[in-house]
Amino acid sequence: MTENKVEEFLKSELKKKNALLFVLIDSEVSNLEASSKLAKDVEKMGASAILVGGSSATDQIEMAQVVKGIKQGIKIPIILFPGNVTGVVPDADAILFSSLMNSENPYFITQAQALGAPSVLKFGLEPLPTAYLVIGEGTSAWFVGAARGIPFEKPKIAAAYALAAQFLGMRFVYLEAGSGAKSNVTPEMIQTVRHAFNGFLIVGGGIKDVKTAESLVKAGADALVIGTFLEKGGSIKKLQEIAKAIQRSK
Numbered sequence: 001m002t003e004n005k006v007e008e009f010l011k012s013e014l015k016k017k018n019a020l021l022f023v024l025i026d027s028e029v030s031n032l033e034a035s036s037k038l039a040k041d042v043e044k045m046g047a048s049a050i051l052v053g054g055s056s057a058t059d060q061i062e063m064a065q066v067v068k069g070i071k072q073g074i075k076i077p078i079i080l081f082p083g084n085v086t087g088v089v090p091d092a093d094a095i096l097f098s099s100l101m102n103s104e105n106p107y108f109i110t111q112a113q114a115l116g117a118p119s120v121l122k123f124g125l126e127p128l129p130t131a132y133l134v135i136g137e138g139t140s141a142w143f144v145g146a147a148r149g150i151p152f153e154k155p156k157i158a159a160a161y162a163l164a165a166q167f168l169g170m171r172f173v174y175l176e177a178g179s180g181a182k183s184n185v186t187p188e189m190i191q192t193v194r195h196a197f198n199g200f201l202i203v204g205g206g207i208k209d210v211k212t213a214e215s216l217v218k219a220g221a222d223a224l225v226i227g228t229f230l231e232k233g234g235s236i237k238k239l240q241e242i243a244k245a246i247q248r249s250k
Ligand SMILES: CC(C)=CCC/C(C)=C/CC/C(C)=C/CC/C(C)=C/COP(=O)(O)OP(=O)(O)O
Pocket: 026, 053, 054, 055, 056, 057, 081, 082, 083, 084, 085, 088, 096, 097, 098, 099, 100, 108, 109, 112, 113, 115, 116, 117, 132, 140, 141, 144, 145, 178, 179, 227
């Protein structure tokens, strides 16, 4: 993988589309066959990347198999989304090399990164430097990552973290309401963060309908992540509608 290939691909996608759809596959939840079919289906509807990971996906062998299996059938990049060092596996194209900036545990801010970095290099994964910000409480990412969740109604705090991320040289910010969250990140928070942060803005957690997707993109998200909707058997047809709303060409 040449340097910044995936990042450049995402930027070129953004020139063509209003915003991008990333689909999250949790290797713990879906088997290889189902994941592989899903990846092909979402590629057809224009998804720009497949994220693979989970906050409790600690089976590295299973993850590696899922990544390898999916890769054969698709052209869009596979981006690892690690919840720990066990999320670093070969054969993916890139990795959200993230720091949970609002964690109370330094392990999730710098230590997991130090432990995982040599494998990222060894496997030739493109690291995408990402500030992972957990919004709200009560989700797996919040609990496992020991996050001091940024309150949904405090957009300025999120923006301050995003600005700090920018000053630290991170080119991606991920506003995470948490997988299966009851409420998604608000358009107000996205708007405020958008003003402060100049890089690629990813938003995820609890997105499952067209109207929400539209409002988040309008507020300034560059990519929306959808996972649970599909894990819970959401229809491909509905995802297609959501995908269309997100990607409306420019
Ligand atoms: C860069 C490296 C090597 C590690 C990063 C380690 C960090 C910052 C972890 C953040 C804390 C954490 C647990 C994040 C989880 C991110 C994730 C993959 C969420 C999606 O999975 P869920 O769907 O929430 O997981 P479950 O299905 O287990 O609930």
